[in-house]
Amino acid sequence: xxxxxxxxxxxxxxxxxxxxxxxxxxxxxxxxxxxxxxxxxxxxxxxxxxxxxxxxxxxxxxxxxxxxxxxxxxxxxxxxxxxxxxxxxxxxxxxxxxxxxxxxxxxxxxxxxxx
Amino acid sequence: xxxxxxxxxxxxxxxxxxxxxxxxxxxxxxxxxxxxxxxxxxxxxxxxxxxxxxxxxxxxxxxxxxxxxxxxxxxxxxxxxxxxxxxxxxxxxxxxxxxxxxxxxxxxxxxx
Numbered sequence: 723x724x725x726x727x728x729x730x731x732x733x734x735x736x737x738x739x740x741x742x743x744x745x746x747x748x749x750x751x752x753x754x755x756x757x758x759x760x761x762x763x764x765x766x767x768x769x770x771x772x773x774x775x776x777x778x779x780x781x782x783x784x785x786x787x788x789x790x791x792x793x794x795x796x797x798x799x800x801x802x803x804x805x806x807x808x809x810x811x812x813x814x815x816x817x818x819x820x821x822x823x824x825x826x827x828x829x830x831x832x833x834x835x836x837x
Numbered sequence: 838x839x840x841x842x843x844x845x846x847x848x849x850x851x852x853x854x855x856x857x858x859x860x861x862x863x864x865x866x867x868x869x870x871x872x873x874x875x876x877x878x879x880x881x882x883x884x885x886x887x888x889x890x891x892x893x894x895x896x897x898x899x900x901x902x903x904x905x906x907x908x909x910x911x912x913x914x915x916x917x918x919x920x921x922x923x924x925x926x927x928x929x930x931x932x933x934x935x936x937x938x939x940x941x942x943x944x945x946x947x948x949x
Binding site: 755757762763764765766767770780781812814825826827828829830831 | 838843846870872878879880881882885925927936937938939940941942
């Protein structure tokens, strides 16, 4: 099993450009999520999905879109990149998000710089 | 919304010394998880605590969940260079539809 696969590993964008960060998991996990990690701020939830066709906003959703057309894939779209979106992005999945949270499996991350 | 604070933010210890990081939540938690992130890596799940007052051990690591289920700690005995990294707690509230909220993390460096 590959686990959670994120691409690309690194990306540099100019302000106003758009792009999609890819995330795929092969563990048949119901729950998938996107986090951003900034120094001193821990991991903040951007968007999440509890199953195919279902998405919802997390703590910091502005400027990002997601979709979940299949159980395996959960891409994150930056609509119009801004310097404030410079960060490390992690995709994470877990078996379920019911009652007690299941352990999260993280991808290797995407380091995004917006100039 | 739910807030999870973690202290200290940084900790430098001599190899062989003990290390403790503390996690405090503004709300009662249904469970708490701990993750370790090596420099340049991604968070890796260590353990989950569910019961009030629960204590779990993994070799030199001891995890505790407070009686009120609002705080937790991770204690490492006799640190080694392999313990370097950032340790995060993450808690899920007992109420509503709160998602897992991560603490700000404690970055541990070891002085050989």
